Amino acid sequence: MTAPAPRRAVITGLGFITPIGNDRAGVTASLRAGRHGLAAVEFLGNARLPVHLAGVVRDFAVESPSCRDWTWPARYEIARETLRGLAPHGVFALCATQQALADAGLAGGVAGDEHTGLFCASAGSALLLHHQLAQMHAVRGERGNPLGVVNSVAGTLNFTLAAHFGVTGAVCGFVSACASSSHALGYALDEIRLGRLRRVIVVGAEEHNAETVLPFAAMRALSPQRDARLASRPFDAARDGFVGAGGAVALVLEAADLAAARSARVYAELAGWGQSAEGHSVAMSHPEGAGLRRAMEHALADAAVPPAEIDYVNAHATSTPVGDRAEALALRAVFAERGARPRVSSTKGLTGHPLSLAGVMEAAFCALAIADGFVPGNAHLVTPDAACAGLDLPMATLDFAPRAVLNNSSGFGGSNVCHVLRPPQQ
Amino acid sequence: MLTDPLAWAPVSTPSQPPPSTAALARFPAEVRDAYERLRATRAPADLRIVVQAALRDFMPKRPGAPVAAPLADELRLIEDLGFDSLAVAELVFFFEDLFGVTIQTQEILALRTVGELSAFIAGKLAAAPAPA
Numbered sequence: 001m002t003a004p005a006p007r008r009a010v011i012t013g014l015g016f017i018t019p020i021g022n023d024r025a026g027v028t029a030s031l032r033a034g035r036h037g038l039a040a041v042e043f044l045g046n047a048r049l050p051v052h053l054a055g056v057v058r059d060f061a062v063e064s065p066s067c068r069d070w071t072w073p074a075r076y077e078i079a080r081e082t083l084r085g086l087a088p089h090g091v092f093a094l095c096a097t098q099q100a101l102a103d104a105g106l107a108g109g110v111a112g113d114e115h116t117g118l119f120c121a122s123a124g125s126a127l128l129l130h131h132q133l134a135q136m137h138a139v140r141g142e143r144g145n146p147l148g149v150v151n152s153v154a155g156t157l158n159f160t161l162a163a164h165f166g167v168t169g170a171v172c173g174f175v176s177a178c179a180s181s182s183h184a185l186g187y188a189l190d191e192i193r194l195g196r197l198r199r200v201i202v203v204g205a206e207e208h209n210a211e212t213v214l215p216f217a218a219m220r221a222l223s224p225q226r227d228a229r230l231a232s233r234p235f236d237a238a239r240d241g242f243v244g245a246g247g248a249v250a251l252v253l254e255a256a257d258l259a260a261a262r263s264a265r266v267y268a269e270l271a272g273w274g275q276s277a278e279g280h281s282v283a284m285s286h287p288e289g290a291g292l293r294r295a296m297e298h299a300l301a302d303a304a305v306p307p308a309e310i311d312y313v314n315a316h317a318t319s320t321p322v323g324d325r326a327e328a329l330a331l332r333a334v335f336a337e338r339g340a341r342p343r344v345s346s347t348k349g350l351t352g353h354p355l356s357l358a359g360v361m362e363a364a365f366c367a368l369a370i371a372d373g374f375v376p377g378n379a380h381l382v383t384p385d386a387a388c389a390g391l392d393l394p395m396a397t398l399d400f401a402p403r404a405v406l407n408n409s410s411g412f413g414g415s416n417v418c419h420v421l422r423p424p425q426q
Numbered sequence: 427m428l429t430d431p432l433a434w435a436p437v438s439t440p441s442q443p444p445p446s447t448a449a450l451a452r453f454p455a456e457v458r459d460a461y462e463r464l465r466a467t468r469a470p471a472d473l474r475i476v477v478q479a480a481l482r483d484f485m486p487k488r489p490g491a492p493v494a495a496p497l498a499d500e501l502r503l504i505e506d507l508g509f510d511s512l513a514v515a516e517l518v519f520f521f522e523d524l525f526g527v528t529i530q531t532q533e534i535l536a537l538r539t540v541g542e543l544s545a546f547i548a549g550k551l552a553a554a555p556a557p558a
Contacts, residue, residue, distance in 0.1 A: 081486035146515035
Protein backbone atom coordinates (compact mmCIF):
# COMPACT_ATOMS: atom_id res chain seq x y z
CA MET A 1 0.00 0.00 0.00
CA THR A 2 1.21 3.51 -0.72
CA ALA A 3 0.46 6.51 1.45
CA PRO A 4 -2.22 8.79 -0.01
CA ALA A 5 -0.88 11.85 -1.81
CA PRO A 6 -0.83 14.87 0.50
CA ARG A 7 -3.77 17.17 0.01
CA ARG A 8 -2.84 20.29 -1.93
CA ALA A 9 -4.55 23.68 -1.64
CA VAL A 10 -5.03 26.33 -4.29
CA ILE A 11 -6.12 29.96 -4.42
CA THR A 12 -9.33 30.36 -6.41
CA GLY A 13 -10.70 33.75 -5.37
CA LEU A 14 -9.33 37.19 -4.53
CA GLY A 15 -11.03 40.37 -3.30
CA PHE A 16 -9.34 43.72 -2.76
CA ILE A 17 -10.25 46.96 -0.99
CA THR A 18 -6.79 48.51 -0.81
CA PRO A 19 -4.94 51.81 -1.18
CA ILE A 20 -3.84 50.68 -4.67
CA GLY A 21 -7.20 49.51 -5.95
CA ASN A 22 -10.65 48.23 -5.05
CA ASP A 23 -10.70 45.25 -7.40
CA ARG A 24 -8.33 42.75 -8.96
CA ALA A 25 -7.91 44.65 -12.23
CA GLY A 26 -7.12 47.90 -10.43
CA VAL A 27 -4.64 46.29 -8.06
CA THR A 28 -2.88 44.42 -10.88
CA ALA A 29 -2.59 47.64 -12.89
CA SER A 30 -1.17 49.54 -9.89
CA LEU A 31 1.36 46.80 -9.13
CA ARG A 32 2.47 46.64 -12.76
CA ALA A 33 2.72 50.43 -13.14
CA GLY A 34 4.27 51.02 -9.71
CA ARG A 35 1.41 53.38 -8.81
CA HIS A 36 1.31 54.08 -5.08
CA GLY A 37 -1.81 54.61 -2.96
CA LEU A 38 -0.47 57.03 -0.37
CA ALA A 39 -2.33 60.30 0.22
CA ALA A 40 -1.97 63.35 2.45
CA VAL A 41 -3.71 62.99 5.82
CA GLU A 42 -4.11 65.12 8.92
CA PHE A 43 -5.08 63.35 12.12
CA LEU A 44 -6.99 64.94 15.00
CA GLY A 45 -6.99 68.25 13.17
CA ASN A 46 -3.40 68.74 14.20
CA ALA A 47 -1.05 69.81 11.42
CA ARG A 48 1.93 69.75 13.77
CA LEU A 49 1.96 65.96 14.02
CA PRO A 50 4.91 64.36 12.22
CA VAL A 51 2.51 62.10 10.25
CA HIS A 52 1.52 63.43 6.86
CA LEU A 53 0.75 60.39 4.68
CA ALA A 54 -1.23 57.17 4.84
CA GLY A 55 -2.24 54.40 2.46
CA VAL A 56 -5.93 55.25 2.20
CA VAL A 57 -8.91 53.42 0.75
CA ARG A 58 -10.92 55.39 -1.82
CA ASP A 59 -14.72 55.41 -2.36
CA PHE A 60 -15.55 54.56 1.26
CA ALA A 61 -16.34 56.97 4.11
CA VAL A 62 -16.11 55.21 7.48
CA GLU A 63 -14.48 57.87 9.67
CA SER A 64 -17.46 58.35 11.99
CA PRO A 65 -18.03 56.15 15.06
CA SER A 66 -21.68 55.88 13.93
CA CYS A 67 -22.37 53.37 11.18
CA ARG A 68 -25.27 55.60 10.09
CA ASP A 69 -22.76 58.04 8.65
CA TRP A 70 -20.83 55.50 6.59
CA THR A 71 -20.94 55.24 2.82
CA TRP A 72 -19.57 52.59 0.48
CA PRO A 73 -19.81 51.82 -3.26
CA ALA A 74 -23.37 51.14 -4.34
CA ARG A 75 -22.52 47.73 -5.82
CA TYR A 76 -22.23 46.30 -2.30
CA GLU A 77 -25.45 45.85 -0.37
CA ILE A 78 -25.09 45.87 3.41
CA ALA A 79 -28.28 45.40 5.44
CA ARG A 80 -28.63 47.16 8.78
CA GLU A 81 -28.67 43.74 10.42
CA THR A 82 -25.03 43.36 9.33
CA LEU A 83 -23.99 47.00 9.47
CA ARG A 84 -24.86 47.40 13.16
CA GLY A 85 -22.18 44.86 14.14
CA LEU A 86 -19.43 46.06 11.80
CA ALA A 87 -16.34 48.06 12.61
CA PRO A 88 -15.18 50.52 9.95
CA HIS A 89 -12.65 47.99 8.67
CA GLY A 90 -15.42 45.40 8.69
CA VAL A 91 -17.07 47.33 5.86
CA PHE A 92 -13.86 46.98 3.82
CA ALA A 93 -13.68 43.28 4.76
CA LEU A 94 -17.28 42.49 3.88
CA CYS A 95 -16.89 44.07 0.44
CA ALA A 96 -13.57 42.29 -0.18
CA THR A 97 -15.09 38.95 0.86
CA GLN A 98 -18.11 39.42 -1.38
CA GLN A 99 -15.70 40.16 -4.22
CA ALA A 100 -13.51 37.11 -3.49
CA LEU A 101 -16.49 34.74 -3.40
CA ALA A 102 -17.76 36.07 -6.73
CA ASP A 103 -14.23 35.84 -8.14
CA ALA A 104 -14.03 32.20 -7.03
CA GLY A 105 -17.29 31.40 -8.83
CA LEU A 106 -19.09 31.22 -5.49
CA ALA A 107 -21.34 34.24 -5.90
CA GLY A 108 -24.19 32.16 -4.50
CA GLY A 109 -22.31 32.12 -1.20
CA VAL A 110 -21.14 29.40 1.16
CA ALA A 111 -23.98 29.58 3.70
CA GLY A 112 -24.50 26.27 5.45
CA ASP A 113 -21.56 24.55 3.74
CA GLU A 114 -19.98 22.66 6.63
CA HIS A 115 -16.72 22.22 4.71
CA THR A 116 -16.03 25.96 4.35
CA GLY A 117 -14.37 27.92 7.15
CA LEU A 118 -13.49 31.55 7.75
CA PHE A 119 -10.17 32.70 9.24
CA CYS A 120 -9.77 36.41 9.93
CA ALA A 121 -7.18 38.87 11.17
CA SER A 122 -7.50 42.45 12.34
CA ALA A 123 -6.55 44.43 15.40
CA GLY A 124 -10.19 45.24 16.14
CA SER A 125 -11.44 48.82 16.09
CA ALA A 126 -9.64 51.11 18.51
CA LEU A 127 -11.87 53.92 17.19
CA LEU A 128 -15.12 52.24 18.23
CA LEU A 129 -13.69 50.77 21.41
CA HIS A 130 -12.50 54.20 22.55
CA HIS A 131 -15.75 55.88 21.55
CA GLN A 132 -17.89 53.35 23.36
CA LEU A 133 -15.79 53.19 26.51
CA ALA A 134 -15.72 57.00 26.72
CA GLN A 135 -19.52 56.93 26.47
CA MET A 136 -19.67 54.23 29.16
CA HIS A 137 -17.63 56.39 31.53
CA ALA A 138 -19.73 59.47 30.70
CA VAL A 139 -22.94 57.76 31.85
CA ARG A 140 -21.18 55.93 34.67
CA GLY A 141 -21.80 52.55 33.12
CA GLU A 142 -25.58 52.88 33.01
CA ARG A 143 -26.07 52.25 29.30
CA GLY A 144 -24.27 51.54 26.09
CA ASN A 145 -24.54 50.39 22.50
CA PRO A 146 -25.77 46.77 22.61
CA LEU A 147 -23.51 45.98 19.65
CA GLY A 148 -20.55 47.74 21.26
CA VAL A 149 -18.65 44.56 22.05
CA VAL A 150 -18.99 42.74 18.76
CA ASN A 151 -18.30 45.80 16.61
CA SER A 152 -15.04 46.73 18.28
CA VAL A 153 -13.00 44.02 20.00
CA ALA A 154 -10.35 41.93 18.25
CA GLY A 155 -12.47 39.21 16.65
CA THR A 156 -15.08 41.62 15.30
CA LEU A 157 -14.27 40.47 11.77
CA ASN A 158 -14.82 36.79 12.54
CA PHE A 159 -18.10 37.45 14.36
CA THR A 160 -19.68 39.68 11.78
CA LEU A 161 -18.48 38.01 8.58
CA ALA A 162 -19.34 34.50 9.80
CA ALA A 163 -22.88 35.61 10.63
CA HIS A 164 -23.30 37.58 7.41
CA PHE A 165 -22.00 34.86 5.08
CA GLY A 166 -23.57 31.98 7.03
CA VAL A 167 -20.25 30.21 7.61
CA THR A 168 -20.71 26.83 9.31
CA GLY A 169 -17.39 25.00 8.79
CA ALA A 170 -15.22 26.86 11.31
CA VAL A 171 -14.57 30.45 12.30
CA CYS A 172 -11.50 31.77 14.03
CA GLY A 173 -9.34 34.85 14.43
CA PHE A 174 -5.58 35.32 14.56
CA VAL A 175 -3.69 37.95 16.52
CA SER A 176 0.06 38.22 15.91
CA ALA A 177 0.28 41.88 14.93
CA CYS A 178 1.73 42.31 11.43
CA ALA A 179 1.97 38.53 10.93
CA SER A 180 -1.72 37.94 11.81
CA SER A 181 -3.24 37.33 8.40
CA SER A 182 -0.18 35.31 7.37
CA HIS A 183 -0.85 33.02 10.31
CA ALA A 184 -4.50 32.82 9.22
CA LEU A 185 -3.44 31.71 5.73
CA GLY A 186 -0.87 29.23 7.03
CA TYR A 187 -3.30 27.53 9.38
CA ALA A 188 -5.94 27.53 6.64
CA LEU A 189 -3.53 25.42 4.57
CA ASP A 190 -3.03 23.06 7.50
CA GLU A 191 -6.78 22.60 8.00
CA ILE A 192 -7.17 21.66 4.34
CA ARG A 193 -4.18 19.32 4.44
CA LEU A 194 -5.60 17.64 7.55
CA GLY A 195 -8.92 17.17 5.80
CA ARG A 196 -10.80 19.13 8.45
CA LEU A 197 -11.98 21.76 5.98
CA ARG A 198 -12.23 21.74 2.20
CA ARG A 199 -12.21 25.50 1.77
CA VAL A 200 -11.19 28.47 3.92
CA ILE A 201 -11.95 32.14 3.29
CA VAL A 202 -9.00 34.09 4.70
CA VAL A 203 -9.63 37.76 5.43
CA GLY A 204 -7.35 40.50 6.74
CA ALA A 205 -8.44 44.09 7.36
CA GLU A 206 -7.43 47.27 9.17
CA GLU A 207 -8.69 50.83 9.56
CA HIS A 208 -6.53 53.85 8.80
CA ASN A 209 -7.42 56.47 11.35
CA ALA A 210 -5.76 58.34 14.21
CA GLU A 211 -6.47 55.43 16.54
CA THR A 212 -4.64 52.85 14.40
CA VAL A 213 -1.83 54.99 12.98
CA LEU A 214 -0.76 57.53 15.62
CA PRO A 215 0.29 55.03 18.30
CA PHE A 216 3.09 54.04 15.92
CA ALA A 217 4.25 57.66 15.86
CA ALA A 218 4.66 57.35 19.62
CA MET A 219 7.01 54.41 18.91
CA ARG A 220 8.90 56.62 16.44
CA ALA A 221 8.19 53.97 13.80
CA LEU A 222 6.53 56.23 11.18
CA SER A 223 8.15 58.22 8.41
CA PRO A 224 7.73 61.97 8.93
CA GLN A 225 8.02 62.69 5.17
CA ARG A 226 5.41 64.63 3.20
CA ASP A 227 6.52 63.31 -0.21
CA ALA A 228 5.22 59.78 -0.89
CA ARG A 229 8.36 58.93 -2.87
CA LEU A 230 10.49 59.60 0.20
CA ALA A 231 8.12 58.25 2.82
CA SER A 232 7.73 54.55 2.01
CA ARG A 233 10.96 53.30 0.42
CA PRO A 234 11.77 49.83 1.73
CA PHE A 235 15.46 48.81 1.56
CA ASP A 236 16.61 52.34 0.67
CA ALA A 237 19.62 53.60 2.61
CA ALA A 238 17.68 56.78 3.51
CA ARG A 239 14.43 55.09 4.69
CA ASP A 240 13.11 56.59 7.92
CA GLY A 241 9.99 54.68 8.96
CA PHE A 242 6.79 53.17 7.62
CA VAL A 243 3.57 54.72 6.36
CA GLY A 244 0.35 53.43 7.96
CA ALA A 245 -2.38 52.00 5.74
CA GLY A 246 -5.76 50.31 5.84
CA GLY A 247 -8.06 48.21 3.71
CA ALA A 248 -9.08 44.58 3.38
CA VAL A 249 -8.18 41.55 1.30
CA ALA A 250 -10.07 38.26 1.11
CA LEU A 251 -8.62 35.10 -0.37
CA VAL A 252 -10.38 31.81 -1.07
CA LEU A 253 -8.14 28.81 -0.44
CA GLU A 254 -9.53 25.41 -1.31
CA ALA A 255 -8.54 21.80 -1.72
CA ALA A 256 -7.07 21.31 -5.20
CA ASP A 257 -9.41 18.40 -5.96
CA LEU A 258 -12.47 20.46 -4.97
CA ALA A 259 -11.33 23.31 -7.22
CA ALA A 260 -10.72 20.85 -10.07
CA ALA A 261 -14.08 19.14 -9.61
CA ARG A 262 -15.93 22.43 -10.03
CA SER A 263 -13.58 23.65 -12.79
CA ALA A 264 -12.60 26.70 -10.76
CA ARG A 265 -10.00 29.10 -12.15
CA VAL A 266 -6.81 28.71 -10.08
CA TYR A 267 -4.37 31.59 -9.48
CA ALA A 268 -1.67 29.64 -7.67
CA GLU A 269 -1.01 26.77 -5.33
CA LEU A 270 -0.15 27.55 -1.71
CA ALA A 271 2.62 24.98 -1.55
CA GLY A 272 3.78 25.39 2.01
CA TRP A 273 4.34 27.65 4.96
CA GLY A 274 6.62 28.04 7.95
CA GLN A 275 6.87 30.12 11.07
CA SER A 276 9.25 30.92 13.89
CA ALA A 277 9.54 33.01 17.03
CA GLU A 278 12.58 35.06 17.97
CA GLY A 279 12.35 35.25 21.75
CA HIS A 280 14.25 38.49 21.46
CA SER A 281 12.27 41.73 21.78
CA VAL A 282 8.69 42.84 22.24
CA ALA A 283 8.84 45.10 19.19
CA MET A 284 12.21 45.01 17.42
CA SER A 285 13.39 42.45 14.88
CA HIS A 286 16.36 40.27 15.77
CA PRO A 287 19.35 42.27 14.46
CA GLU A 288 20.43 39.49 12.07
CA GLY A 289 16.89 38.41 11.20
CA ALA A 290 17.53 35.03 12.82
CA GLY A 291 13.83 34.27 13.29
CA LEU A 292 12.79 35.30 9.80
CA ARG A 293 15.64 33.18 8.36
CA ARG A 294 14.31 30.10 10.13
CA ALA A 295 10.72 30.82 9.08
CA MET A 296 11.85 31.04 5.43
CA GLU A 297 13.75 27.76 5.75
CA HIS A 298 10.75 26.06 7.32
CA ALA A 299 8.43 27.27 4.56
CA LEU A 300 10.81 26.14 1.79
CA ALA A 301 11.20 22.72 3.45
CA ASP A 302 7.44 22.38 3.90
CA ALA A 303 6.87 23.14 0.23
CA ALA A 304 9.88 20.99 -0.83
CA VAL A 305 11.10 23.92 -2.92
CA PRO A 306 14.87 24.58 -2.89
CA PRO A 307 16.02 28.23 -2.58
CA ALA A 308 17.25 28.21 -6.20
CA GLU A 309 13.68 27.68 -7.46
CA ILE A 310 12.33 30.82 -5.77
CA ASP A 311 12.17 33.47 -8.48
CA TYR A 312 10.55 36.19 -6.40
CA VAL A 313 10.36 37.14 -2.72
CA ASN A 314 7.65 39.57 -1.59
CA ALA A 315 9.49 40.98 1.42
CA HIS A 316 7.85 42.16 4.61
CA ALA A 317 10.16 45.23 4.55
CA THR A 318 8.11 48.16 5.85
CA SER A 319 10.72 50.91 5.36
CA THR A 320 11.95 50.99 8.97
CA PRO A 321 15.72 51.16 9.51
CA VAL A 322 15.94 48.12 11.82
CA GLY A 323 13.33 45.82 10.25
CA ASP A 324 14.46 46.11 6.63
CA ARG A 325 18.08 45.53 7.60
CA ALA A 326 17.19 42.39 9.57
CA GLU A 327 15.17 41.03 6.65
CA ALA A 328 17.96 41.81 4.15
CA LEU A 329 20.45 39.88 6.29
CA ALA A 330 18.03 36.95 6.62
CA LEU A 331 17.47 36.90 2.85
CA ARG A 332 21.23 36.89 2.24
CA ALA A 333 21.62 33.92 4.60
CA VAL A 334 18.84 31.88 2.97
CA PHE A 335 19.53 32.76 -0.67
CA ALA A 336 22.75 34.63 -1.52
CA GLU A 337 24.96 32.49 0.68
CA ARG A 338 23.57 29.40 -1.09
CA GLY A 339 24.11 30.82 -4.55
CA ALA A 340 20.45 31.64 -5.16
CA ARG A 341 19.41 35.08 -6.39
CA PRO A 342 15.65 35.62 -6.50
CA ARG A 343 14.17 39.00 -7.28
CA VAL A 344 13.21 40.69 -3.99
CA SER A 345 10.74 43.55 -3.60
CA SER A 346 8.51 45.06 -0.95
CA THR A 347 5.17 46.24 -2.27
CA LYS A 348 4.78 48.40 0.85
CA GLY A 349 6.45 51.17 -1.14
CA LEU A 350 3.11 51.32 -2.98
CA THR A 351 0.59 50.40 -0.29
CA GLY A 352 2.15 51.57 2.95
CA HIS A 353 1.97 49.10 5.83
CA PRO A 354 -1.52 47.84 6.71
CA LEU A 355 -0.47 45.90 9.84
CA SER A 356 -2.62 42.75 10.33
CA LEU A 357 -3.73 42.93 6.71
CA ALA A 358 -0.21 42.86 5.24
CA GLY A 359 0.31 39.09 5.07
CA VAL A 360 -2.78 38.01 3.16
CA MET A 361 -2.66 41.14 0.99
CA GLU A 362 0.86 40.33 -0.12
CA ALA A 363 0.05 36.63 -0.57
CA ALA A 364 -2.71 37.81 -2.91
CA PHE A 365 -0.20 40.05 -4.74
CA CYS A 366 2.06 36.97 -5.14
CA ALA A 367 -0.87 35.01 -6.58
CA LEU A 368 -1.48 37.84 -9.08
CA ALA A 369 2.22 37.90 -10.00
CA ILE A 370 2.15 34.16 -10.75
CA ALA A 371 -1.15 34.22 -12.64
CA ASP A 372 -0.48 37.42 -14.56
CA GLY A 373 3.23 36.84 -15.19
CA PHE A 374 5.04 39.75 -13.55
CA VAL A 375 7.29 40.64 -10.63
CA PRO A 376 6.54 43.95 -8.85
CA GLY A 377 9.50 46.29 -8.48
CA ASN A 378 10.68 48.24 -5.44
CA ALA A 379 8.81 51.50 -5.69
CA HIS A 380 10.77 54.55 -4.51
CA LEU A 381 14.02 52.63 -4.05
CA VAL A 382 16.96 54.78 -5.16
CA THR A 383 20.03 53.71 -3.17
CA PRO A 384 19.85 50.22 -1.67
CA ASP A 385 21.12 49.92 1.88
CA ALA A 386 24.57 48.36 2.16
CA ALA A 387 22.96 45.52 4.13
CA CYS A 388 21.27 44.46 0.86
CA ALA A 389 24.57 43.57 -0.87
CA GLY A 390 24.06 40.43 -2.96
CA LEU A 391 20.26 40.83 -3.18
CA ASP A 392 18.55 41.46 -6.53
CA LEU A 393 16.21 44.42 -5.88
CA PRO A 394 14.54 45.43 -9.17
CA MET A 395 13.42 49.06 -9.22
CA ALA A 396 10.70 48.57 -11.86
CA THR A 397 8.21 45.81 -12.59
CA LEU A 398 9.62 42.85 -14.50
CA ASP A 399 7.58 41.06 -17.16
CA PHE A 400 8.15 37.43 -16.36
CA ALA A 401 6.23 34.68 -14.60
CA PRO A 402 7.98 33.48 -11.46
CA ARG A 403 8.20 29.68 -10.96
CA ALA A 404 7.93 29.87 -7.19
CA VAL A 405 7.37 32.78 -4.84
CA LEU A 406 8.09 33.37 -1.16
CA ASN A 407 5.94 35.77 0.90
CA ASN A 408 7.45 37.07 4.17
CA SER A 409 5.71 38.56 7.23
CA SER A 410 6.96 39.61 10.64
CA GLY A 411 5.06 40.84 13.67
CA PHE A 412 5.68 42.20 17.15
CA GLY A 413 7.18 39.81 19.65
CA GLY A 414 9.37 38.20 17.01
CA SER A 415 6.61 36.36 15.17
CA ASN A 416 7.62 35.39 11.61
CA VAL A 417 5.51 33.65 8.96
CA CYS A 418 6.42 32.75 5.37
CA HIS A 419 4.38 31.21 2.53
CA VAL A 420 5.55 29.49 -0.65
CA LEU A 421 3.31 29.88 -3.70
CA ARG A 422 3.77 28.39 -7.15
CA PRO A 423 1.78 28.02 -10.38
CA PRO A 424 -0.98 25.41 -10.23
CA GLN A 425 0.21 21.91 -11.21
CA GLN A 426 -1.40 20.59 -14.37
CA MET B 427 -9.93 58.66 50.68
CA LEU B 428 -12.68 59.07 48.10
CA THR B 429 -12.91 62.62 46.89
CA ASP B 430 -15.60 62.12 44.27
CA PRO B 431 -19.00 62.37 46.00
CA LEU B 432 -20.64 60.67 43.02
CA ALA B 433 -18.60 57.58 43.76
CA TRP B 434 -20.96 56.94 46.66
CA ALA B 435 -24.09 56.96 44.56
CA PRO B 436 -25.61 53.47 44.59
CA VAL B 437 -25.92 51.73 41.24
CA SER B 438 -29.70 51.65 41.55
CA THR B 439 -29.90 55.46 41.46
CA PRO B 440 -29.62 56.50 37.85
CA SER B 441 -27.40 59.54 37.39
CA GLN B 442 -29.62 60.68 34.48
CA PRO B 443 -27.05 62.32 32.25
CA PRO B 444 -28.53 65.02 30.04
CA PRO B 445 -30.27 63.90 26.84
CA SER B 446 -28.06 63.67 23.77
CA THR B 447 -29.53 64.81 20.48
CA ALA B 448 -26.44 63.82 18.48
CA ALA B 449 -28.25 60.66 17.38
CA LEU B 450 -30.98 62.77 15.75
CA ALA B 451 -28.59 64.51 13.40
CA ARG B 452 -29.18 61.99 10.63
CA PHE B 453 -32.98 62.35 10.70
CA PRO B 454 -35.02 64.74 8.52
CA ALA B 455 -35.71 68.24 9.84
CA GLU B 456 -39.36 67.37 10.56
CA VAL B 457 -38.25 64.67 13.00
CA ARG B 458 -35.78 66.99 14.74
CA ASP B 459 -38.45 69.70 14.95
CA ALA B 460 -40.93 67.20 16.41
CA TYR B 461 -38.34 66.24 19.02
CA GLU B 462 -37.83 69.88 20.03
CA ARG B 463 -41.59 70.43 20.38
CA LEU B 464 -41.86 67.15 22.25
CA ARG B 465 -39.39 68.31 24.88
CA ALA B 466 -41.45 71.42 25.49
CA THR B 467 -45.01 70.13 25.21
CA ARG B 468 -44.90 66.31 25.21
CA ALA B 469 -47.61 66.28 22.57
CA PRO B 470 -48.52 62.70 21.53
CA ALA B 471 -48.45 63.64 17.84
CA ASP B 472 -44.81 64.72 18.11
CA LEU B 473 -43.85 61.62 20.05
CA ARG B 474 -45.42 59.55 17.31
CA ILE B 475 -43.25 61.23 14.64
CA VAL B 476 -40.07 60.51 16.61
CA VAL B 477 -40.98 56.91 17.45
CA GLN B 478 -41.99 56.12 13.88
CA ALA B 479 -38.73 57.54 12.50
CA ALA B 480 -36.67 55.56 15.01
CA LEU B 481 -38.54 52.33 14.29
CA ARG B 482 -37.89 52.62 10.57
CA ASP B 483 -34.27 53.49 11.21
CA PHE B 484 -33.56 50.46 13.39
CA MET B 485 -35.34 47.84 11.29
CA PRO B 486 -32.53 45.37 10.72
CA LYS B 487 -33.71 43.84 7.46
CA ARG B 488 -34.81 46.86 5.45
CA PRO B 489 -31.83 49.13 4.85
CA GLY B 490 -32.87 52.58 3.79
CA ALA B 491 -36.21 51.41 2.36
CA PRO B 492 -38.69 53.92 3.75
CA VAL B 493 -42.18 52.64 4.41
CA ALA B 494 -44.56 55.29 3.14
CA ALA B 495 -47.53 54.72 5.43
CA PRO B 496 -47.25 55.15 9.21
CA LEU B 497 -46.55 51.91 11.05
CA ALA B 498 -49.82 50.82 12.63
CA ASP B 499 -49.95 50.49 16.41
CA GLU B 500 -50.84 46.80 16.26
CA LEU B 501 -47.79 45.80 14.18
CA ARG B 502 -45.51 43.49 16.15
CA LEU B 503 -41.84 44.51 16.31
CA ILE B 504 -40.41 41.02 15.83
CA GLU B 505 -42.97 39.08 13.83
CA ASP B 506 -44.19 41.89 11.55
CA LEU B 507 -41.30 44.34 11.32
CA GLY B 508 -38.38 41.91 11.38
CA PHE B 509 -36.81 43.19 14.58
CA ASP B 510 -34.61 40.84 16.57
CA SER B 511 -33.65 41.21 20.22
CA LEU B 512 -30.46 43.10 19.33
CA ALA B 513 -32.36 45.63 17.23
CA VAL B 514 -34.90 46.13 20.02
CA ALA B 515 -32.00 46.70 22.43
CA GLU B 516 -30.49 49.21 19.99
CA LEU B 517 -33.81 51.06 19.75
CA VAL B 518 -34.07 51.22 23.54
CA PHE B 519 -30.48 52.48 23.82
CA PHE B 520 -31.39 55.19 21.31
CA PHE B 521 -34.39 56.34 23.35
CA GLU B 522 -32.39 56.23 26.58
CA ASP B 523 -29.80 58.54 25.06
CA LEU B 524 -32.32 60.80 23.39
CA PHE B 525 -34.53 61.36 26.41
CA GLY B 526 -32.02 60.83 29.22
CA VAL B 527 -34.05 58.01 30.74
CA THR B 528 -33.07 54.56 31.98
CA ILE B 529 -34.96 51.52 30.76
CA GLN B 530 -34.69 48.15 32.50
CA THR B 531 -34.30 44.87 30.65
CA GLN B 532 -37.60 43.57 32.04
CA GLU B 533 -39.36 46.63 30.64
CA ILE B 534 -37.88 46.02 27.18
CA LEU B 535 -39.00 42.40 27.16
CA ALA B 536 -42.62 43.42 27.67
CA LEU B 537 -42.71 45.60 24.53
CA ARG B 538 -44.22 43.67 21.65
CA THR B 539 -45.95 46.16 19.35
CA VAL B 540 -45.50 49.63 17.91
CA GLY B 541 -48.34 50.89 20.12
CA GLU B 542 -46.86 49.39 23.28
CA LEU B 543 -43.50 50.97 22.50
CA SER B 544 -45.08 54.42 21.94
CA ALA B 545 -47.10 54.19 25.14
CA PHE B 546 -44.06 53.02 27.08
CA ILE B 547 -41.91 55.93 25.89
CA ALA B 548 -44.74 58.37 26.64
CA GLY B 549 -44.93 56.98 30.17
CA LYS B 550 -41.18 57.32 30.65
CA LEU B 551 -41.30 60.93 29.48
CA ALA B 552 -44.20 61.72 31.82
CA ALA B 553 -42.22 60.29 34.74
CA ALA B 554 -39.00 62.11 33.83
CA PRO B 555 -38.20 65.51 35.37
CA ALA B 556 -39.79 68.40 33.49
CA PRO B 557 -37.52 69.97 30.88
CA ALA B 558 -35.63 73.05 32.00
